[in-house]
Amino acid sequence: xxxxxxxxxxxxxxxxxxxxxxxxxxxxxxxxxxxxxxxxxxxxxxxxxxxxxxxxxxxxxxxxxxxxxxxxxxxxxxxxxxxxxxxxxxxxxxxxxxxxxxxxxxxxxxxxxxxxxxxxxxxxxxxxxxxxxxxxxxxxxxxxxxxxxxxxxxxxxxxxxxxxxxxxxxxxxxxxxxxxxxxxxxxxxxxxxx
Amino acid sequence: xxxxxxxxxxxxxxxxxxxxxxxxxxxxxxxxxxxxxxxxxxxxxxxxxxxxxxxxxxxxxxxxxxxxxxxxxxxxxxxxxxxxxxxxxxxxxxxxxxxxxxxxxxxxxxxxxxxxxxxxxxxxxxxxxxxxxxxxxxxxxxxxxxxxxxxxxxxxxxxxxxxxxxxxxxxxxxxxxxxxxxxxxxxxxxxxxx
DNA sequence: CCTACCGATCGGTAGG
DNA sequence: CCTACCGATCGGTAGG
Numbered sequence: 066x067x068x069x070x071x072x073x074x075x076x077x078x079x080x081x082x083x084x085x086x087x088x089x090x091x092x093x094x095x096x097x098x099x100x101x102x103x104x105x106x107x108x109x110x111x112x113x114x115x116x117x118x119x120x121x122x123x124x125x126x127x128x129x130x131x132x133x134x135x136x137x138x139x140x141x142x143x144x145x146x147x148x149x150x151x152x153x154x155x156x157x158x159x160x161x162x163x164x165x166x167x168x169x170x171x172x173x174x175x176x177x178x179x180x181x182x183x184x185x186x187x188x189x190x191x192x193x194x195x196x197x198x199x200x201x202x203x204x205x206x207x208x209x210x211x212x213x214x215x216x217x218x219x220x221x222x223x224x225x226x227x228x229x230x231x232x233x234x235x236x237x238x239x240x241x242x243x244x245x246x247x248x249x250x251x252x253x254x255x256x257x258x259x
Numbered sequence: 260x261x262x263x264x265x266x267x268x269x270x271x272x273x274x275x276x277x278x279x280x281x282x283x284x285x286x287x288x289x290x291x292x293x294x295x296x297x298x299x300x301x302x303x304x305x306x307x308x309x310x311x312x313x314x315x316x317x318x319x320x321x322x323x324x325x326x327x328x329x330x331x332x333x334x335x336x337x338x339x340x341x342x343x344x345x346x347x348x349x350x351x352x353x354x355x356x357x358x359x360x361x362x363x364x365x366x367x368x369x370x371x372x373x374x375x376x377x378x379x380x381x382x383x384x385x386x387x388x389x390x391x392x393x394x395x396x397x398x399x400x401x402x403x404x405x406x407x408x409x410x411x412x413x414x415x416x417x418x419x420x421x422x423x424x425x426x427x428x429x430x431x432x433x434x435x436x437x438x439x440x441x442x443x444x445x446x447x448x449x450x451x452x453x
Numbered sequence: 454c455c456t457a458c459c460g461a462t463c464g465g466t467a468g469g
Numbered sequence: 470c471c472t473a474c475c476g477a478t479c480g481g482t483a484g485g
Contacts, residue, residue: 255449
């Protein structure tokens with residue numbers, strides 16, 4: 066692992082776990098896998114964390130919080146719905162780009178949370194999705210957007226966004242902001258030439 | 260479980276496993292979970308199948324085959340790229356709608372395949388994605404589509420399509436074909452009014 | 454952060 | 470399809 070030198074041991078542990086959870090999945094990652102990657106014994110992990118699930122909890126809820134924060138900034142503006150949607154997409158992608166691994170875990174591994182954490186995570190997520198949906202609905206009412214099925218539209222957006230950590234190459238040419246603009250262009254203007 | 264009466268015991272077993280793999284994930288689903296759901300002992304499963312992974316293999320490769328078949332039909336036409344893209348989307352969604360659970364497993368659990376199955380699965384998948392990409396590239400060259408980033412375009416399409424099993428309600432109002440048309444409309448024409 | 458260890462559960466087999 | 474069982478591995482604890 067590279068770039069973990071400045072982090073506390075606990076932060077290193079969570080970052081490393083996120084990597085493993087992303088690659089192998091939460092259930093298929095053992096505490097011994099994690100310990101081996103860090104170069105310590107499995108039992109030693111428990112002086113930093115209380116349980117395996119605690120790691121998943123911090124990853125999921127910290128990301129949920131960052132996504133919510135980013136969208137709230139956009140909501141507190143007076144831009145058109147078209148611009149709000151674009152800024153919402155840009156914000157989401159920038160949060161994701163800063164935490165690509167944690168974002169992938171947020172998207173794919175949250176189902177392994179136990180109750181009551183799972184329930185409150187799903188509430189946060191549906192709330193986030195509904196806020197994007199409100200922007201789309203607003204755009205339809207204002208005449209900016211076509212009268213599409215808003216559930217389909219928002220789920221298309223949400224799945225496109227959240228699958229990005231699986232294929233986006235942060236060392237590649239295209240920058241997160243540029244990527245966000247292109248995705249917004251595609252969804253707002255379509256592929257077709259005018 | 261409903262509607263499994265006409266299937267062979269092995270087919271029932273695979274369908275039931277798909278449901279559990281979708282809900283809990285492959286790694287978190289134990290053979291005892293599967294046996295309990297079917298109302299038999301875990302050891303009895305092995306008179307129908309060789310291993311847990313064999314179930315995952317049949318699910319993943321059978322779906323890959325159906326998706327490939329559906330896209331090949333579209334490729335063997337002389338339609339415009341716009342129409343090919345639309346028909347490709349419709350085909351994918353119809354295959355998925357017929358096997359919603361297996362499709363979710365295909366999308367999210369394939370990483371638990373061991374070698375050499377994982378490698379050949381990923382080859383099938385990248386081949387499928389590249390065929391969609393070729394349609395988009397063709398449309399750009401012909402002037403039907405704007406000069407977008409084709410990797411972004413095809414991954415947006417692919418992730419939208421494959422996340423559908425997680426939110427699409429087959430008992431709801433909207434039919435798979437109608438859904439496919441609306442998704443195609445969105446991606447091709449965009450959200451924006453003209 | 455380590456050694457030593459716990460009970461529970463895992464995928465799977467033998468033999469009927 | 471069952472009983473009986475296997476060795477391996479799981480998340481986690483006690484005590485230092």
